[in-house]
Amino acid sequence: MRSKSKIRFLFLLLVLMMNNLHANREPAVSGSFYPSNPTELLSQINLAFKETKKFEQKEINAIIVPHAGYVFSGSIAATAYNTLTKKYKNIFLIGSSHHINIDGVSIYNRGNYQTPLGEVQVNKTIVNELMKNNSFISYEEDAHKKEHTLEVQLPFLQAIYKSDMQIVPIIMATSEIDTIMKMSKALEPYFNDENLFVISTDLSHYPNYEDAQKVDMNILNALTKNSPFKLIDAIVENESSKKENLQTSACGWSSLLTLLYLTQEKDYKYEILEYKNSGDTKYGEKDRVVGYGAMRVFKNSEEFFLEQNEKDQLKEIAKLSLYEAVINNKKVAVDTEKLSNKSKLPLGAFVTLYKDKKLKGCIGRFEPKEPLYDVITDMAISASRHDTRFTPVQKDELKDIEIEISVLTPRRKVNSIDEVIIGKHGIYVSYGAKNGTYLPKVATDMNWSAEEFVKSCCEQKAGIAKEDCKNAELYVYEAIVF
Numbered sequence: 134m135r136s137k138s139k140i141r142f143l144f145l146l147l148v149l150m151m152n153n154l155h156a157n158r159e160p161a162v163s164g165s166f167y168p169s170n171p172t173e174l175l176s177q178i179n180l181a182f183k184e185t186k187k188f189e190q191k192e193i194n195a196i197i198v199p200h201a202g203y204v205f206s207g208s209i210a211a212t213a214y215n216t217l218t219k220k221y222k223n224i225f226l227i228g229s230s231h232h233i234n235i236d237g238v239s240i241y242n243r244g245n246y247q248t249p250l251g252e253v254q255v256n257k258t259i260v261n262e263l264m265k266n267n268s269f270i271s272y273e274e275d276a277h278k279k280e281h282t283l284e285v286q287l288p289f290l291q292a293i294y295k296s297d298m299q300i301v302p303i304i305m306a307t308s309e310i311d312t313i314m315k316m317s318k319a320l321e322p323y324f325n326d327e328n329l330f331v332i333s334t335d336l337s338h339y340p341n342y343e344d345a346q347k348v349d350m351n352i353l354n355a356l357t358k359n360s361p362f363k364l365i366d367a368i369v370e371n372e373s374s375k376k377e378n379l380q381t382s383a384c385g386w387s388s389l390l391t392l393l394y395l396t397q398e399k400d401y402k403y404e405i406l407e408y409k410n411s412g413d414t415k416y417g418e419k420d421r422v423v424g425y426g427a428m429r430v431f432k433n434s435e436e437f438f439l440e441q442n443e444k445d446q447l448k449e450i451a452k453l454s455l456y457e458a459v460i461n462n463k464k465v466a467v468d469t470e471k472l473s474n475k476s477k478l479p480l481g482a483f484v485t486l487y488k489d490k491k492l493k494g495c496i497g498r499f500e501p502k503e504p505l506y507d508v509i510t511d512m513a514i515s516a517s518r519h520d521t522r523f524t525p526v527q528k529d530e531l532k533d534i535e536i537e538i539s540v541l542t543p544r545r546k547v548n549s550i551d552e553v554i555i556g557k558h559g560i561y562v563s564y565g566a567k568n569g570t571y572l573p574k575v576a577t578d579m580n581w582s583a584e585e586f587v588k589s590c591c592e593q594k595a596g597i598a599k600e601d602c603k604n605a606e607l608y609v610y611e612a613i614v615f
Contacts, residue, residue: 157244157252158302162281166202167288171249177203178292181211188216188406191431195330195392197356197403198289199425200228200282200385205411206335206425212407213427214289221329223256223299224290225320227392228282228333229385230306237269238316239276239304246302248284250291256299259323263301267319269312276304282333282385290331305387313387317394324395332392334385336424337371342412344376349408349424352382356428357403358479361393378421392430398563398608400545402433437542437611443473444538444615447509451484451536454513459526464514467506480505481541483572483612484512486526488533494520499541499561499570509538538615539572544608552609553583559612562591564605569595573612 160169168174185208196213199206230239242260246253264270283302290298301323307313324330336349348371355367364386371382383389396403406427411417439447450467457465469477482505483497494516498508513536517526526534544561547553553560556577561570569590576586591602 157247158241158277159247160249160284161279162284163249166281166285167207168203169249174249174288175292177207178211178288181208182215182292184208185212185215186407188404188429190218191216191404191429192219192326193217193329193429193431194324194326194401195332195396195430197332197334197389197392197426197428197430198286199335199427200285200333201335201411201423201425203285204416205414205423206409209407209409209425209427210286210289213429214293216406216429217293217329220294220297222327223259223301223323223329225301225303225323225328225330226283226286226333227303227305227330227388228280229387230276230280230304231282231384232279233273233275233306234308235273235276236307236309236312237271237273238267238312239273239306240264240270241277241302242272246284246287246300248287248291250288251296253287253291254296254299256301259301263319267315269307269315270319273304273306276306277302280304286331286333305385305391307387310390313390314394317391320391321395330392330395330430332385332388334383334388336383336426337410338380338384338423339421340376340379342410342419342422344379345410345412345422345424348374348376348379348382349410349426353405353408353426353428356389356393357405359393359396359399359401359403361390361397364389364393396430398544398546400433400543401430404429404431433543437475437613439475439540439613439615440473443476444613446472447476447506447538447540448536448615450506451509451513451538454510455486455517455526455534455536456531458514458517459528459531465510467510469506472506476506477504478543479503480508480543482508482512483539483541484509484516485537485539486516487535487537488530490535492523493526493530493534494523496520497539505540540613540615542611542613544610546606546608548607550583550587550607553587553607554609555581555583555586557611558609560587560590561608561610562587562595562597562602562605563608564591564595564597564601567595567597569597 163169198210198213337345355363368382408426410422410424412419412422453465481499486494496515559573571590
């Protein structure tokens with residue numbers, strides 16, 4: 134009898150272990166963050182969809198949404214979800230842990246996710262691929278069991294797609310930049326037009342109403358720059374401002390960085406859809422709030438151009454900068470209120486000076502880190518004083534100086550040399566820490582083919598080994614010359 138009881142016990146233990154290996158993740162915040170009654174829940178979501186603002190249709194690659202209780206942030210999240218217009222093969226849900234930090238990433242691989250609206254299928258093939266190929270990705274029960282950051286997104290997706298969707302639930306349980314970058318690299322093969330990335334984050338916790346508006350817009354505006362460095366700078370700036378009770382600028386900052394490392398230096402646009410904080414709701418107080426923002430990310434297919442009045446403004450800035458530097462040895466103060474938004478974008482530019490139709494100076498800045506008007510100001514000064522090929526411009530020469538400006542459009546990644554158009558495109562190549570660029574005129578001056586253009590830039594300008602050039606990333610841009 135004792136032997137049979139022992140066998141029965143071991144069998145039940147084995148069954149229990151197998152069930153734990155294949156168990157759906159049950160809702161943790163149903164009935165608190167959102168209604169547990171399916172009819173009430175669906176009604177609340179559909180009402181939020183009806184009341185959202187309307188936006189131009191786009192092919193969306195990612196959305197950024199808040200994850201607070203629906204009475205606080207549901208309408209903000211609905212704004213982003215309501216801009217989705219197509220079915221996706223997979224939906225990658227990425228949120229940052231509120232419970233653990235293991236310097237790693239946790240993916241749920243025990244089963245599917247459950248909500249009051251039903252079961253949500255987890256794409257176990259992708260989950261297993263990610264876990265198999267990356268040692269920092271694992272399953273940690275405490276990262277998922279009580280975590281709300283992903284769970285609150287599912288009913289919105291179920292309202293749109295019903296049961297016709299697959300998710301990849303990812304919890305960022307790290308604050309290490311290296312791990313975040315590795316995760317971004319692991320996700321790169323899946324970041325395409327077939328899949329949607331949903332980044333879950335709230336913004337500031339817990340400044341007063343006015344302070345929240347300032348620090349939150351600083352974060353949202355930084356995101357529009359499509360640069361992880363700009364986001365980090367904005368977070369540091371907010372912390373340095375010492376706003377009272379500010380505990381964080383974005384609780385999902387690691388998830389935001391994961392997305393930014395995927396899109397940086399590529400032609401993606403981050404669009405702010407809506408912003409509010411808990412003080413804007415009937416349930417929130419003004420002296421202690423949490424911020425909520427909705428954004429969408431899509432390929433920026435709009436061709437960059439400058440209107441004639443914008444060119445005239447920039448040419449005038451260059452001229453004033455030149456005169457102020459040569460005559461008064463000062464940097465001109467630019468009135469930015471009258472400038473267009475495009476003049477304030479972080480774009481590269483070259484300023485070329487001619488005297489009697491002959492080159493007198495040419496200096497440029499390729500990396501788009503400062504606003505265009507500021508780049509042109511600095512380059513006009515540098516071209517007149519720091520081009521070592523020529524003597525500095527003197528006061529009596531100013532009347533004979535002609536100014537030419539070359540504005541470099543945002544660069545766009547291409548997959549083949551065949552996409553490089555000689556005479557139109559400048560190129561930028563990058564491999565590891567090495568990179569280099571050629572302006573469009575280099576190819577025409579040298580009478581190069583596209584292959585010769587890229588080969589020289591890669592090997593000679595960037596100093597990339599010949600055997601590595603085939604794996605280097607290639608970008609194109611244009612120069613607007615006036």
